[in-house]
Amino acid sequence: xxAPSTYDRCLxxxxxxxxxxxxxxNGAQKSADGRFMSLGALLNIGPGKPGRKERxxxxxxxxxxxxxxxSSSWLEAGWSNGSVFFLVETEKPCFDRPYLRRNFASNSTPxxxxxxxxxxxxxxxxxxxxxxxxxxxxxPYRAKHxxxxxxxxxxxxxxxxxxxxxxxxxESGQEYARAVQWCLEKWRVREDDPxxxxxxxxxxxxxxxxxxxxxxxx
Numbered sequence: 001x002x003a004p005s006t007y008d009r010c011l012x013x014x015x016x017x018x019x020x021x022x023x024x025x026n027g028a029q030k031s032a033d034g035r036f037m038s039l040g041a042l043l044n045i046g047p048g049k050p051g052r053k054e055r056x057x058x059x060x061x062x063x064x065x066x067x068x069x070x071s072s073s074w075l076e077a078g079w080s081n082g083s084v085f086f087l088v089e090t091e092k093p094c095f096d097r098p099y100l101r102r103n104f105a106s107n108s109t110p111x112x113x114x115x116x117x118x119x120x121x122x123x124x125x126x127x128x129x130x131x132x133x134x135x136x137x138x139x140p141y142r143a144k145h146x147x148x149x150x151x152x153x154x155x156x157x158x159x160x161x162x163x164x165x166x167x168x169x170x171e172s173g174q175e176y177a178r179a180v181q182w183c184l185e186k187w188r189v190r191e192d193d194p195x196x197x198x199x200x201x202x203x204x205x206x207x208x209x210x211x212x213x214x215x216x217x218x
Contacts, residue, residue: 035088040081043135054095055130056212063205117186124183125161131172139164175211179204
């Protein structure tokens with residue numbers, strides 16, 4: 001493992017960086033060649049946040065990556081806009097290269113049980129956040145789905161997202177709304193059944209590609 005001020009990186013056969021490994025406590029927000037900002041932070045900063053086209057591109061990258069990462073140790077414990085990071089170079093985030101942060105320490109938070117597929121539901125929530133350029137906490141529906149002490153749980157997040165999803169057609173069209181709906185309503189998949197991958201690709205990845213091309217035709 002690297003010294004605390006550095007990190008280890010993994011490259012693919014073409015020399016493209018696939019991931020970085022940081023010492024616990026060192027954080028994934030700083031590195032030798034720049035600093036990182038989470039998607040949640042970027043959506044909250046006002047000026048400088050990703051524009052609509054950039055948000056669609058991020059949505060496509062995350063959806064495509066989800067096809068490979070679903071049910072892996074990277075996503076099984078749940079994730080959020082605070083798990084997706086972008087390297088900031090010369091004060092500009094590299095929106096085309098998102099990183100997924102995951103703590104593999106033995107004392108990580110236990111995986112919450114839900115009757116629905118948590119990784120898919122989280123993807124649906126992040127697609128909503130990218131659609132509107134707002135986090136779920138800043139949406140018009142968050143306050144309606146909170147515990148008495150103000151805390152939240154995955155079921156409440158999904159309930160708030162279901163209400164928010166009704167506004168997607170007017171904001172981004174039927175295709176984008178269809179992708180969000182598929183993610184939010186999906187129950188658990190069987191990893192030994194390869195059919196879900198084709199279903200996910202046709203109902204989410206291809207649909208988002210169609211929405212993107214309709215909005216920004218070549």
